[in-house]
Amino acid sequence: MAHGPQPGLTRWLYTTNHKDIGSMYLWFSFAMFLLGGCMALIIRAELFQPGLQIVQPEFFNQMTTLHGLIMVFGAVMPAFVGLANWMIPLMVGAPDMALPRMNNWSFWILPFAFSMLLSTLFMSGGAPNFGWTFYAPLSTEYAPPSVTFFIFSIHIMGASSIMGAINIIATILNMRAPGMTLMKMPLFVWTWLITAYLLIAVMPVLAGVVTMMLMDIHFGTSFFSAAGGGDPVLFQHVFWFFGHPEVYIMILPAFGIVSMIIPTFARKPLFGYSSMVYATASIAFLSFIVWAHHMFTVGMPVAGELFFMYATMLIAVPTGVKVFNWVTTMFRGSMTFETPMLFSIAFVILFTIGGFSGLMLAIAPADFQYHDTYFVVAHFHYVLVPGAIFSITAAVYYWLPKWCGNMYNEAMGKLHFWLAFIGLNLTFFPMHFVGLAGMPRRIPDYALQFADFNQIASIGAFLFGAAQLVFLFNVIRTVRGGKKATDKVWESAHGLEWSIASPAPYHTFSIPPKVS
């Protein structure tokens, strides 16, 4: 166990090392991010002007579907798992993940799952075209034959996520160094503990709903068919029972990351550590009782509308606690604005915008106006892009020097930030306006009056895409060489991960450190 990595390809195929597996997750997710991003650019190119220019409506639908699926399951989730793999053992003082071989299995399922999903593009009838939420009966009675492959790829992605989550929980609960009590754990570890719990709770429900689809399509069952006494709305209930906690799966680790980075660059301890922990747990609990706010217009009883409206608005309370804690941490701090901090501050501001538009959508009577418009698209992109994606980016800049031992180029990092910041606001802010004015989502063509805002959004999207190439270039350059990083990397960084050498040795904490 004392030796370093094996040479050649088998290092990656056969590895049991949490750092190798973390790196593979991160590279895989970045590849998926670029791929899903290219699909988004096809969408934005088509929407640059009204009318049909570039793609057929059928293909446009396949692009919106795959863009969503790839970004959710291929980019954001694996990136967070990759960060968890790299950082949780370092943060809790563990020699590796609790179950190292299963860890590698969790990763290697993903390339196969996404190959299968992408292969549907080349099948007769085309790829899934029913949106990433795959509502029945669009995804059952009216689906292309490739839907079966979609269903099974979801199944094995779910298996990967569940195994990954079990590993993370076992690591956190069982592998902490002596003295690392629960309430001493870094917030990234806390948020991942709760995220892993959510994953184990809802990924099986996703497996259940795609299984119901499979049975309805091929084996004559009536889950979503009223002719046999079933109900298409049942699909939406089961899907969103998975789907809403899934939203928090994609944001809780982001909260953790930002709660690590802001104290470092504000040079103050995190304000309200324990309230952060309790707020995270509250959000996780609430995530199970708000799912039907995605379906206000489907025809629920008024009591249901009211319950889900109020429960949803409650989420603003723990989320507000977090935002105020971040702001208070920065208040009167000795702040500096290195790239990770820029992304984190942008996270706090822009995620809050996304949170407020979410509050607007939570109001059931108002949602009847906003439902299925670009306002919804603007809302969830504001929580996912400057939320999940910015936090992942911040985390990469923050910990990259620890991973590879070299400092990234700060000027290029700042360039990346400003391009991405301007690009994303250009892309998604106008979507609020066109949405409120009534432009529906998921259409390849639109009325003339929406043209100006759509052009701005398309330009912004290409700018945001270009910014990611700067990121890729900067990361590759840093991995290959550059100014050596110190062990502590950042002046005011705290935590076990900064007590080891940069780059992090292949095996760390073989003997657990003592935490005082």
Added chain:
Amino acid sequence: MATQSSYYVPEQSRLPIFASIGLFLTVFGAANWINDGDAYIFFFGALMLAAVLWSWFAIVIKENMEGRNSNQLKRSYVWGMGWFIFSEVMFFAAFFGALYYIRTFSLPWLGGVGDRASSNMLWPGFEHSWPLMITPDAAAHGDAAKVVGPKALIDPWHLPLINTLLLLASSVTVHIAHVFMKKGQRNGFNLWLTATVILGTAFLVLQVEEYMEAYQHLGLTLESGIYGTTFFMLTGFHGAHVTLGTIMLLVMLLRSIIGKHFTPNDHFGFEAASWYWHFVDVVWVGLFIFVYVLGG
């Protein structure tokens, strides 16, 4: 929390990548098969996956017998199994939830109850009831209907009651086996574990008989509307889990008889299988109440 100084981190392993390939071929082959392709890929993949998992478990057992597994590592396996069972609970929750939603909300609405009465216009003459013997399709289209309800249902106080007693008894026998193991009495352990496997197998045989009865005489099939759908999906997935659980217990039995595995203080492989067994037992109690008794 860690008190000892080393946690066994295994060397490089080929298992995960081959397990991934096996899993991929299994599901890709299944999708191909269902879409009217050949079944070869599926069977090849399933065989490969089974072989990899077989050697995976063999290696884990070997490592434990060599004394590489610290108490801390053993706790990782305990956590792993516990959370795996929780994920299974949530899988069943999705199907129980679907049953609840259909019975309590959507079927009455479909039958015209409440402020959604207009949906009844789509299926004139449909009246909701549970169990649903006449589907909306059958009510509206008579003989031309494609989805018709079952003619009769399974009597809960016959085979299902026997099955309930069998499974409850098996939970007791597996517990007694556990007690014998903790006392270090291998013969008693083997005996009671054998009894458990026999009870599990008997359950499965009766379940097959019940399914044959349903298909051949009662017109109760997967295709007989939402009653058949929920009935077969819930009991079917439960049956699949009982099958898996029986195999797990059988493997533990053979390990004990042939390999003389397990000691009074170290038998988590068996404990994990018995936890799983208690879990499928609890699911059955839920099924017996909500599907058979209250559903019939």
